[in-house]
Amino acid sequence: MADDGLLLNFSVGDAPLTAKSSFTGGHWRDKLIAKRVASGRQRKQANRSTRGTEAQETLLRGAASNHPLSDISDRPYKRPRVETTPSNKKKVDESNQFVSSLFTSNPKPQTLANDEPEILDQGPIDPSNAPLTSELVNFTSLGLSPSLAGHLLNKLEIKSPTAIQKKALTQLMNANTDALLQAETGSGKTLAYLLPIVQHLMSLATPGQTEASGRNVTRIQRDSGLFALILAPTRELCKQISIVLEGLLRCAHWIVAGTVAGGENKKSEKARLRKGLNVLVATPGRLTDHLANTKVLDVSRVRWLVLDEGDRLMELGFEQDIQRIISNLNLQSQKVHGTEIAGLPRKRTTILCSATMKMEVEQLRDVSLKDPAHIRAEGKQEDTQGEGQMQEVNSFSAPAQLKQSYAIVPAKMRLVSLVAVLRRAFARKGTVAKAIVFLSCADSVNFHFDLLARDQDGTESNKLQSDPERQVESRELSKPSEAQTSASSPTLSGPENTIQIFRLHGSLPQPLRTSTLSAYAKSTRSAVLLCTDVASRGLDVANVDLVIEYDPAFSKEEHLHRIGRTARAGRDGRALVFLMPGDEENYTQVLKQGRRDAGIGIARHDADELLQRGFGTMTRALNSKSREWEERATEWQLNAERWVQESLRTLEQARRAFQSHVRAYATHVAAERQYFNVKGLHLGHLAKAFALRDKPGSIKVPGLRPGKENLAKDRLDRKAQAGSLAVNGLRKENRGGTKAETDIPKATDAQEAARKMRAKMKQMSGASEFNIG
Numbered sequence: 076m077a078d079d080g081l082l083l084n085f086s087v088g089d090a091p092l093t094a095k096s097s098f099t100g101g102h103w104r105d106k107l108i109a110k111r112v113a114s115g116r117q118r119k120q121a122n123r124s125t126r127g128t129e130a131q132e133t134l135l136r137g138a139a140s141n142h143p144l145s146d147i148s149d150r151p152y153k154r155p156r157v158e159t160t161p162s163n164k165k166k167v168d169e170s171n172q173f174v175s176s177l178f179t180s181n182p183k184p185q186t187l188a189n190d191e192p193e194i195l196d197q198g199p200i201d202p203s204n205a206p207l208t209s210e211l212v213n214f215t216s217l218g219l220s221p222s223l224a225g226h227l228l229n230k231l232e233i234k235s236p237t238a239i240q241k242k243a244l245t246q247l248m249n250a251n252t253d254a255l256l257q258a259e260t261g262s263g264k265t266l267a268y269l270l271p272i273v274q275h276l277m278s279l280a281t282p283g284q285t286e287a288s289g290r291n292v293t294r295i296q297r298d299s300g301l302f303a304l305i306l307a308p309t310r311e312l313c314k315q316i317s318i319v320l321e322g323l324l325r326c327a328h329w330i331v332a333g334t335v336a337g338g339e340n341k342k343s344e345k346a347r348l349r350k351g352l353n354v355l356v357a358t359p360g361r362l363t364d365h366l367a368n369t370k371v372l373d374v375s376r377v378r379w380l381v382l383d384e385g386d387r388l389m390e391l392g393f394e395q396d397i398q399r400i401i402s403n404l405n406l407q408s409q410k411v412h413g414t415e416i417a418g419l420p421r422k423r424t425t426i427l428c429s430a431t432m433k434m435e436v437e438q439l440r441d442v443s444l445k446d447p448a449h450i451r452a453e454g455k456q457e458d459t460q461g462e463g464q465m466q467e468v469n470s471f472s473a474p475a476q477l478k479q480s481y482a483i484v485p486a487k488m489r490l491v492s493l494v495a496v497l498r499r500a501f502a503r504k505g506t507v508a509k510a511i512v513f514l515s516c517a518d519s520v521n522f523h524f525d526l527l528a529r530d531q532d533g534t535e536s537n538k539l540q541s542d543p544e545r546q547v548e549s550r551e552l553s554k555p556s557e558a559q560t561s562a563s564s565p566t567l568s569g570p571e572n573t574i575q576i577f578r579l580h581g582s583l584p585q586p587l588r589t590s591t592l593s594a595y596a597k598s599t600r601s602a603v604l605l606c607t608d609v610a611s612r613g614l615d616v617a618n619v620d621l622v623i624e625y626d627p628a629f630s631k632e633e634h635l636h637r638i639g640r641t642a643r644a645g646r647d648g649r650a651l652v653f654l655m656p657g658d659e660e661n662y663t664q665v666l667k668q669g670r671r672d673a674g675i676g677i678a679r680h681d682a683d684e685l686l687q688r689g690f691g692t693m694t695r696a697l698n699s700k701s702r703e704w705e706e707r708a709t710e711w712q713l714n715a716e717r718w719v720q721e722s723l724r725t726l727e728q729a730r731r732a733f734q735s736h737v738r739a740y741a742t743h744v745a746a747e748r749q750y751f752n753v754k755g756l757h758l759g760h761l762a763k764a765f766a767l768r769d770k771p772g773s774i775k776v777p778g779l780r781p782g783k784e785n786l787a788k789d790r791l792d793r794k795a796q797a798g799s800l801a802v803n804g805l806r807k808e809n810r811g812g813t814k815a816e817t818d819i820p821k822a823t824d825a826q827e828a829a830r831k832m833r834a835k836m837k838q839m840s841g842a843s844e845f846n847i848g
């Protein structure tokens with residue numbers, strides 16, 4: 076859901092969420108009373124503003140009353156209803172504000188734990204994406220040269236191929252045909268296409284040149300030509316592929332690879348292209364740019380074209396760029412013949428890679444591949460199929476060894492439950508090294524990052540003094556608050572373990588994104604990455620043990636990509652998705668579709684259990700009679716709420732996060748909106764998950780009220796469901812609010828809207844080709 080994230084980044088501008096109050100609607104008498112009461116309150120507030128901590132409270136109330144989304148304080152002041160529970164009666168915090176209890180009025184799950192089929196002890200599960208263990212299968216037996224196979228073993232510690240690597244090598248080393256490479260996440264697709272290319276390049280020879288010593292030079296050189304092009308949708312992925320490629324080429328130092336990607340310095344890219352490259356990794360947009368403007372870029376000898384993460388390439392609207400690139404390659408290759416390079420195939424091989432097989436991938440296959448072999452690995456089974464069987468193989472599963480679970484957590488308890496899960500996961504040093512928490516939008520990532528980075532006494536943690544990484548980032552970007560992408564989290568850390576948290580989303584400047592990702596990957600401390608779907612695809616970070624989908628993915632494919640950041644190459648991993656009671660519970664059907672065992676291995680948790688484990692002491696957690704964990708969770712929540720109320724900045728940030736989150740919620744794919752129905756959200760309860768004390772009516776989220784505008788949106792929705800709107804971003808148009816609110820082109824005609832959306836995405840691409848999140 077790249078596009079969704081992309082849109083969410085500009086859904087709420089930087090302007091403060093404040094506006095002049097007005098009294099509209101209702102009977103004139105009510106309006107008059109409201110005005111009088113409000114002006115009376117303002118006078119009272121002004122009087123109080125001189126008094127210590129109350130001054131701040133007045134300011135906050137003022138801010139709330141001015142907020143365009145919360146005109147509640149313009150109405151006659153009414154004491155909020157206070158909920159009571161046996162364990163948590165009226166909670167009055169230090170600033171005399173009434174707050175609702177975490178543990179009352181929560182909707183009950185529709186399904187009970189014992190409705191679920193019992194999790195059968197299946198014994199140890201064979202990893203489905205691990206290297207093959209058979210002694211008969213090794214890289215040399217598949218045709219790799221002893222030097223390349225030896226390099227893999229000795230320098231990269233890669234002993235045997237995975238299933239997809241075995242099949243890809245068998246096919247691509249021997250036949251000169253296009254190929255569609257499909258295998259689950261973490262199965263080693265990158266090496267599956269790189270190894271045959273590198274092997275071929277290592278065997279290429281340029282005759283007729285002699286060294287100073289008089290010896291015939293048989294190897295290609297950097298100026299021999301560009302032979303392989305690898306296209307990836309994002310700069311991060313380009314970088315990652317380049318790192319793997321460079322690792323391989325350390326045993327073939329005469330082959331030179333390079334990268335061109337949007338957002339980088341074009342001049343230095345041109346200089347590199349001028350010097351000559353044999354393999355080029357590129358984002359499609361930047362490559363198209365160079366093809367048009369960089370004369371030295373000669374693609375006439377390209378004999379391998381790889382389209383990595385095919386579905387993402389299509390989602391980001393690169394289809395036209397790819398078509399242009401392919402036409403250019405066709406045109407150029409007709410001009411020259413590669414006969415002067417011994418071993419260079421006459422025909423170009425195009426390889427399309429994808430873990431998921433969506434309609435878009437089939438579309439890309441049709442425009443880019445000719446009579447492709449479908450190389451597919453589903454676990455360790457043998458399976459190379461022809462095109463005709465494509466329909467049967469569209470299913471896509473999570474790695475078999477990945478332990479999946481879901482938690483049914485009421486909206487109010489979401490935040491504390493997340494904290495509980497993380498605390499528990501990192502309680503003992505060494506159990507979990509790294510975790511990724513997926514959130515729906517950039518605003519929410521920012522809010523949760525700041526919340527978790529604050530000191531436990533409630534003040535915002537300022538680690539600039541003690542964290543050199545943050546100091547450097549801050550200095551470089553001279554915007555300290557935006558530049559801080561890592562911090563230690565006192566609230567998640569325990570006596571045994573200090574937790575470092577990171578944040579990543581598409582609104583961060585590219586250099587910061589790159590450095591953040593690299594710092595997270597290299598972190599030797601226990602680390603949590605809070606991110607949007609910017610980190611869902613292709614990213615390969617070692618030692619990610621736990622993926623939490625705090626906000627469920629916008630589509631089932633995205634869900635599988637997200638959870639695929641763990642349990643890679645045969646390693647273990649855990650994934651947990653948060654669901655709310657009600658319709659969301661039925662989402663477990665989607666989770667089950669992504670499992671080979673039809674879901675019998677998916678575990679279920681509930682909020683009380685998570686809180687008990689995360690907020691109870693280790694020994695007392697087991698004693699179900701002790702309710703101490705409730706008090707602790709409540710204390711934590713109150714503390715977070717006080718922090719939010721503490722300053723206008725945090726209050727605005729929380730509201731912004733809440734608002735963007737609700738908009739994001741409305742952008743689930745049409746097929747999954749039955750589980751994620753924005754109209755079914757309890758906004759008041761959800762606000763508590765953003766540590767807000769606003770009442771439901773005071774947080775106006777566009778698109779939730781019935782009215783003319785919504786009827787029009789509903790009509791568009793129905794069109795979308797009828798399949799006329801394939802462009803994901805358009806969902807935003809349907810549900811996400813008005814033009815001004817979302818900055819999305821408003822169109823009555825679906826096709827026009829889709830076109831505008833693509834244009835918008837391209838426009839973003841120009842500035843930042845990976846501006847997702």
Ligand SMILES: Nc1ncnc2c1ncn2[C@@H]1O[C@H](COP(=O)(O)OP(=O)(O)OP(=O)(O)O)[C@@H](O)[C@H]1O
Nearest residue numbers: 206235236237260261262263264265430613615644
């Ligand atoms: N034969 C192998 N033996 C051991 N580890 C391997 C092997 N091949 C690849 N790996 C490792 O497996 C991890 C995943 O590889 P890669 O990123 O290529 O997977 P992928 O299939 O492209 O996943 P995704 O679909 O998520 O992008 C990498 O860390 C890589 O180093």
